[in-house]
Amino acid sequence: MKKFGLIFLVTGMALMVSISAAMAGTWAVVLVDVQGDFTVWKKGSLGVAGSDEAYVKQVEAAVSELKRKGLDIYATQDWHPKNHLSFYTNHPGKKPFEVIKLHGEDQVLWPPHCVQNTENAEILIDNSLFTLVVQKGMLKDWDCYSGFYIGGGTKSALESALKDEGVDKLLMFGIATDYCVKSTAIDGAKLGFEVTVVKDLCRGVDPKTSKKAVEDMTDAGIRVVENLDEVHLK
Numbered sequence: 003m004k005k006f007g008l009i010f011l012v013t014g015m016a017l018m019v020s021i022s023a024a025m026a027g028t029w030a031v032v033l034v035d036v037q038g039d040f041t042v043w044k045k046g047s048l049g050v051a052g053s054d055e056a057y058v059k060q061v062e063a064a065v066s067e068l069k070r071k072g073l074d075i076y077a078t079q080d081w082h083p084k085n086h087l088s089f090y091t092n093h094p095g096k097k098p099f100e101v102i103k104l105h106g107e108d109q110v111l112w113p114p115h116c117v118q119n120t121e122n123a124e125i126l127i128d129n130s131l132f133t134l135v136v137q138k139g140m141l142k143d144w145d146c147y148s149g150f151y152i153g154g155g156t157k158s159a160l161e162s163a164l165k166d167e168g169v170d171k172l173l174m175f176g177i178a179t180d181y182c183v184k185s186t187a188i189d190g191a192k193l194g195f196e197v198t199v200v201k202d203l204c205r206g207v208d209p210k211t212s213k214k215a216v217e218d219m220t221d222a223g224i225r226v227v228e229n230l231d232e233v234h235l236k
Contacts, residue, residue: 034176038122039115078149080116081137147185179206
């Protein structure tokens with residue numbers, strides 16, 4: 003009787019540990035578009051405020067530490083052809099930041115940026131830290147802010163790669179808060195991931211739209227924290 007009781011106790015403890023691990027979930031990092039053209043450090047065509055060398059080094063230090071803690075790091079990369087329709091230069095007579103209709107939706111016309119195989123399209127963080135780099139915006143007729151899609155509603159490899167590894171919790175940061183971070187975070191939540199965005203590791207295009215982006219992410223069930231100290235990876 004004691005033997006069976008011990009077996010039951012051990013089995014029950016194993017089950018509790020298994021349930022606890024399942025409840026804890028599996029974390030991964032999604033680093034969004036920390037590329038030269040989005041930084042003032044590299045004099046990028048869309049360099050956002052605060053994206054100096056110190057910011058990039060802060061992000062790299064955070065990524066390195068999270069990697070040491072056992073988290074896989076996934077990076078997204080804007081990767082546009084020269085003739086991309088989000089570039090104002092591909093619309094004669096148009097100026098930077100004008101808004102047109104593209105596929106029935108408002109489209110901001112950007113200066114050319116993150117053109118494939120150019121120096122400022124490269125990710126500025128040590129690429130050896132990444133499990134996978136997911137490129138987006140390769141389809142010339144479609145703009146795409148979310149790392150979960152390449153454009154035109156076509157999914158990237160990000161969702162399947164994360165789910166294949168059993169990931170259900172995402173720690174997310176990068177550039178820009180009000181565009182690609184917001185879109186990637188909201189799509190991640192829609193696809194069933196528990197998403198946490200770290201504000202001090204993000205930089206935004208505009209303070210007003212960045213504030214609205216935080217509100218939109220919060221409304222979508224995303225946890226937005228000030229810094230990594232508020233994140234408990236358990």
